Amino acid sequence: MPYSYEHLFEFTSGILIKMGFNKTDSDKCAKVFLAAELRGISTHGITRLSDYYKLWEVGRINLKPQIKIVHQTPSTAVVDGDSTIGMLPALFSMELAIKKAKDAGTGWVSTRNSSNFGIAGYYAMMALEHDMIGICMTNASPLVAPTFSADAMLGTNPIAFAIPALHQPPFVADFATTPINRGKFTFAAMMGENLGYGFAQDQFGNPSDDPSILEKKGSMLPLGGDREHGSHKGYCLGAIVDIMSAVLSGANFGPFVPPMVAYLPVLDKKTGEGLGHFFGAMRIDAFQEASHFKLKMDEWITTFRNARPAEGYERVLIPGDVERENEIRIRKEGILLKPKVVDELKLIADRFAVPFGKS
């Protein structure tokens, strides 16, 4: 049975309010959680509420954050998230990047002392209504081994770019710098299937197709898979995201990113504060007339959409097509949650006496 957007929104915001966030902040965060569900990226959706709940239980989330700008120029800033739920510093930072772009042409914000913020694409897409290109990156808990390394040193470190068009829907790329996300490991394990090769390695750095290898000190591989197929380029991408998000802001980098699950202890060594993000906003008319650019983007999109499909495939996709089509469908049909997720949410619902289960 699918759940309605409205019900899950009220539920999510209600839980955050019970934790101690104010209503405005809770609604803002709920919107990001639910955007992931609508776009069909349920791995980053309401299931993550449990992670925050557990972190809240052990007092690792600041409920009354003083998010502030610690350094700035006309086109840049560093923001300190004051150790709260990642959506709040992320929204603050992207809004700041957009504001700076209005004045200086572009705005760039590196954010420290934050935590998991949901889907990167959400923040990049905030730029679209301002006729700007939006950019967002974040580092994350170490799961990925650099090329030639046996150790997990980087997160799945996603990159998002949102670029406006005129009559066509916008170009929205939002992707981890690994071949697959962690959810695919869990799913293969649940189904009793092998993972296939090119995704993971064991604790000594040898190729592995075991979907539970991450729990056995194994690690994920960067985009490219192995050196021969360009994994050093995926490693470069993950490293760039880590440096722009964490070294530039003063957050913890690479292997020192704090775990986003309460059952893992806070690390002894710190190289900065919390987790880091990076945001960019570029005003189109800082380069050319916005309407002309958007018309050209329509032409770009149409050209690529009309490329000849490979044998056995129906059509060539534009980045963002799948998620946009998901959103249209899921808004109509409702949001399906896995039984395991429902069970977790019910526990939290009971704990706070917030109603859950209306469809």
Place this chain on the structure above:
Amino acid sequence: MPYSYEHLFEFTSGILIKMGFNKTDSDKCAKVFLAAELRGISTHGITRLSDYYKLWEVGRINLKPQIKIVHQTPSTAVVDGDSTIGMLPALFSMELAIKKAKDAGTGWVSTRNSSNFGIAGYYAMMALEHDMIGICMTNASPLVAPTFSADAMLGTNPIAFAIPALHQPPFVADFATTPINRGKFTFAAMMGENLGYGFAQDQFGNPSDDPSILEKKGSMLPLGGDREHGSHKGYCLGAIVDIMSAVLSGANFGPFVPPMVAYLPVLDKKTGEGLGHFFGAMRIDAFQEASHFKLKMDEWITTFRNARPAEGYERVLIPGDVERENEIRIRKEGILLKPKVVDELKLIADRFAVPFGKS
């Protein structure tokens, strides 16, 4: 027999002067050609002089360009390269990005009406001495098929990031958004070897390991190789580079990028002017004290360099290590050129009566 840097520099600059460029511009371009040789990226080195020579023969290069800024804000600009050799607009644009960053914190330049500029890393690295992060991208002739497509629609569209450190050498990533570059196809064909899978497809979009498939209407695959291994992410990266370089500047995008070889005709359809690049410069102290950042970069680099190697490997590399070590070695030992390249250069040398062959 290796050639000395000095000899090949004088030769390259000498040829460009004979073509009709002034001495200052010729020296600037020769430095970029030779930088590729020193860094061991000979596919983008002096061998490309033949391409320009052939384009010059048919009058496709403007020898007296008026490179100009056509639009700007405090942190952005669009530059028109006036249809000349790519190095000149690229150097002009990156210098402009650096100048803008000095005033506004960051500088971003999108450049149209240019041509092949050599190695992207050269321009990104220009930012380092200013305590800035340097970024460079370019589009290129269409060789790469988007995921699910049978048609080559994108170039190998490289991305370069140069990030300064304190006592450690800088982080310099410079990579095509494909698993391998075109040179690997040529090399495998020459050796009579199969290419392996994950690199190319035939004209119908079926996997191919034929190293001469590009001459049979086949195409290269994006980083990731196939959809299962994340080729849609490589496609996203190539598309982002194309849009930032060409749509934002008003250059030709994707399949309409003009061929960089004289034997291919100029395309009937144009979507802009020439080929496009994108440049960025970010002043470190627009985010935090530069010396503190660079110390943290030392820590980042040391942490990753000391990661435990995978079984069978000696060490974990930092982006830029291989090219820097090449440069030290090649400066000492001299530059080796393939016999085929030497033959081509000798033809050009004879044509212009510029001496070639001193070692």
